[in-house]
Amino acid sequence: MDATSATIANIKLTQNALQVLTATLHLTSYLYPEQALVYDGDVFDYIVVGAGSAGCVIANRLTEDPTSRVLLVEAGGDPPLESSLPGLLPYLKHTRDDWNYTSVYDEYSQQCHTPPVDEITRGKMLGGCSSNNNMYYVRANPYDYDNWANIINDDTWNYKNVLPYFIKSEKLQDPNIWNTPTACFHGKDGYLGVTRQYANVTNKYLKAFSELGFKIVFDSNGNFTLGFTEPMLTVANGTRQSTATAFLSPIKNRRNLYVLKNTLVTKINFDEHNNAVSIDAIKENNENVTIIAKKEIIVSAGTINSAQLLMLSGIGPRKHLEDLSINVISDLPVGENLQDHITSISVYATERVNNSQAPKNPHTPLPTVVGQVALNKSQLNPDYQTFNIITDVDGLLQFCAFTCSFKNDICNNFHKLAKGREIMISQTILLRPKSRGRILLRSINPYEYPQIYTRHLSKAVDLNNLAAYIEDVYRVMSTNYFKEVNATFFSLKDCLSYKLGSKDYWKCHALCLATSIYHYVGTCSMGSVVDARLRVFGVKRLRVVDGSVMPAITSGNINAPIIMMSEKAADFIKSENMFSN
Numbered sequence: 376m377d378a379t380s381a382t383i384a385n386i387k388l389t390q391n392a393l394q395v396l397t398a399t400l401h402l403t404s405y406l407y408p409e410q411a412l413v414y415d416g417d418v419f420d421y422i423v424v425g426a427g428s429a430g431c432v433i434a435n436r437l438t439e440d441p442t443s444r445v446l447l448v449e450a451g452g453d454p455p456l457e458s459s460l461p462g463l464l465p466y467l468k469h470t471r472d473d474w475n476y477t478s479v480y481d482e483y484s485q486q487c488h489t490p491p492v493d494e495i496t497r498g499k500m501l502g503g504c505s506s507n508n509n510m511y512y513v514r515a516n517p518y519d520y521d522n523w524a525n526i527i528n529d530d531t532w533n534y535k536n537v538l539p540y541f542i543k544s545e546k547l548q549d550p551n552i553w554n555t556p557t558a559c560f561h562g563k564d565g566y567l568g569v570t571r572q573y574a575n576v577t578n579k580y581l582k583a584f585s586e587l588g589f590k591i592v593f594d595s596n597g598n599f600t601l602g603f604t605e606p607m608l609t610v611a612n613g614t615r616q617s618t619a620t621a622f623l624s625p626i627k628n629r630r631n632l633y634v635l636k637n638t639l640v641t642k643i644n645f646d647e648h649n650n651a652v653s654i655d656a657i658k659e660n661n662e663n664v665t666i667i668a669k670k671e672i673i674v675s676a677g678t679i680n681s682a683q684l685l686m687l688s689g690i691g692p693r694k695h696l697e698d699l700s701i702n703v704i705s706d707l708p709v710g711e712n713l714q715d716h717i718t719s720i721s722v723y724a725t726e727r728v729n730n731s732q733a734p735k736n737p738h739t740p741l742p743t744v745v746g747q748v749a750l751n752k753s754q755l756n757p758d759y760q761t762f763n764i765i766t767d768v769d770g771l772l773q774f775c776a777f778t779c780s781f782k783n784d785i786c787n788n789f790h791k792l793a794k795g796r797e798i799m800i801s802q803t804i805l806l807r808p809k810s811r812g813r814i815l816l817r818s819i820n821p822y823e824y825p826q827i828y829t830r831h832l833s834k835a836v837d838l839n840n841l842a843a844y845i846e847d848v849y850r851v852m853s854t855n856y857f858k859e860v861n862a863t864f865f866s867l868k869d870c871l872s873y874k875l876g877s878k879d880y881w882k883c884h885a886l887c888l889a890t891s892i893y894h895y896v897g898t899c900s901m902g903s904v905v906d907a908r909l910r911v912f913g914v915k916r917l918r919v920v921d922g923s924v925m926p927a928i929t930s931g932n933i934n935a936p937i938i939m940m941s942e943k944a945a946d947f948i949k950s951e952n953m954f955s956n
């Protein structure tokens with residue numbers, strides 16, 4: 376068996392062992408709300424569909440009013456132990472807590488992967504993708520929110536109006552940032568625990584990037600974010616702060632909160648005035664139920680599933696719905712405008728190390744150096760982001776073979792070169808892609824996965840930019856530290872028909888080692904599917920609140936922005952329903 380196949384087999388063994396442990400000992404269930412007893416015809420004030428990053432926040436905030444009965448329905452169950460422990464992150468992919476979607480084959484963008492399609496990991500559990508994401512806490516740039524305000528021609532979402540909601544959600548646990556001028560950008564009374572990483576091993580890499588002229592910033596979520604630093608994380612007290620842990624655990628005994636797990640919502644029903652009045656769902660015992668919402672239904676099923684559920688319910692492009700004999704309630708471009716952040720991987724070996732190291736601490740993610748870079752030095756918003764993970768040969772192999780599913784020959788070659796060296800896995804992320812994908816239903820069966828056309832790098836400008844950005848990071852090879860340790864850059868055999876360092880080489884490299892970082896947004900965009908208060912056009916009492924409503928992807932990781940949006944949406948819902956009963 377080659378090194379790559381052996382690594383995959385080991386990961387699968389460990390995954391199985393962890394899943395059996397969690398399932399038989401119910402190791403995590405005490406942390407989360409109990410399964411609610413809900414029956415056909417039951418009535419609630421609000422129904423929230425999907426307990427992911429957004430849904431948990433909404434359910435928390437709506438149940439602050441003790442007179443509101445809120446039902447939160449989730450297709451998955453409680454997050455397993457390996458979700459709580461940040462260091463066990465690599466074991467979460469391809470489990471029963473992952474929707475395990477794949478994209479439609481595009482003959483172009485995933486040719487160095489096995490299989491040659493996007494594997495689209497999505498959390499299927501309380502907390503959704505916040506329970507299996509990489510935990511980077513990034514608010515993005517003021518430019519992003521001012522851009523949203525321009526696109527929708529409404530100041531509701533400009534930076535000035537969103538900043539208070541980032542602060543509201545946050546519980547920053549970092550004594551150093553509290554003593555800096557950027558403290559005013561942070562919150563201490565929110566639910567979401569946030570810490571900054573401190574790892575000595577990153578110092579020499581930070582020094583190398585600063586030698587290239589990049590600023591070293593201390594607080595990556597302050598007012599000036601361009602430069603290099605160690606990341607902020609949704610980790611506190613050694614535990615992942617998914618929205619399930621942060622927003623549901625502390626309120627699990629609220630009497631007006633009902634959480635129905637392992638239940639798939641299959642349709643939203645409307646009355647003759649186009650009011651959303653109830654949901655159809657299939658419970659874990661396969662019982663079909665219809666549950667009534669007196670005030671509102673909030674769809675927070677994520678960028679893929681919210682689009683699917685709306686279309687199954689008659690909200691979507693008329694022609695597509697009619698082709699499937701779905702009665703059209705509102706003709707809207709649901710499923711279009713799919714956006715994502717694509718990264719390309721570069722690998723550098725630095726100093727010689729003894730790779731037979733002690734087991735890693737399960738409470739901490741791997742040390743990382745993060746950069747946000749604008750090629751044009753007068754620009755204030757970044758063109759690319761780079762996560763440089765410091766690891767060893769085993770970490771590299773796991774990342775290459777399992778996390779990214781690159782082909783065996785690529786990973787085996789990396790393995791050969793990496794033995795006995797410290798490794799920097801550099802992910803370079805195209806922050807504002809021009810390529811757009813879309814989602815279409817495959818059938819009217821709610822269990823059948825939709826067709827996901829990611830269309831990554833389908834616009835030539837995206838590949839050109841990505842190639843330029845990895846070339847920019849490659850300059851690190853010229854720094855003192857990289858020279859001192861005789862660093863090696865792992866060039867790709869598949870691209871060596873081009874001269875290493877040429878534009879064509881970088882394009883070939885960028886395309887081959889391109890992989891999604893799972894930041895799917897945009898399929899129920901503000902301005903085209905929902906209004907600025909996230910109400911679905913053409914119907915009443917129905918809102919979408921999750922990543923799908925972003926009109927343009929933000930220039931950074933999207934979990935913190937989605938939590939911010941949910942905090943803000945909860946205020947919209949409360950204020951609009953204040954006097955209804």
Ligand SMILES: Cc1cc2nc3c(=O)[nH]c(=O)nc-3n(C[C@H](O)[C@H](O)[C@H](O)COP(=O)(O)OP(=O)(O)OC[C@H]3O[C@@H](n4cnc5c(N)ncnc54)[C@H](O)[C@@H]3O)c2cc1C
Nearest residue numbers: 425427428429450503504508509510511640677922932934
């Ligand atoms: C592997 C990975 C790594 C990532 N890393 C980072 C990172 O480091 N930092 C960052 O900021 N972002 C990261 N992201 C992105 C970010 O976590 C997600 O974009 C965000 O969590 C999505 O939130 P959401 O509320 O839109 O949807 P989700 O969190 O996906 O929530 C949707 C929920 O709805 C449920 N659901 C769906 N359909 C139904 C239905 N019909 N009935 C009932 N329930 C349903 C789902 O099971 C899920 O729990 C990552 C994502 C992934 C997958």
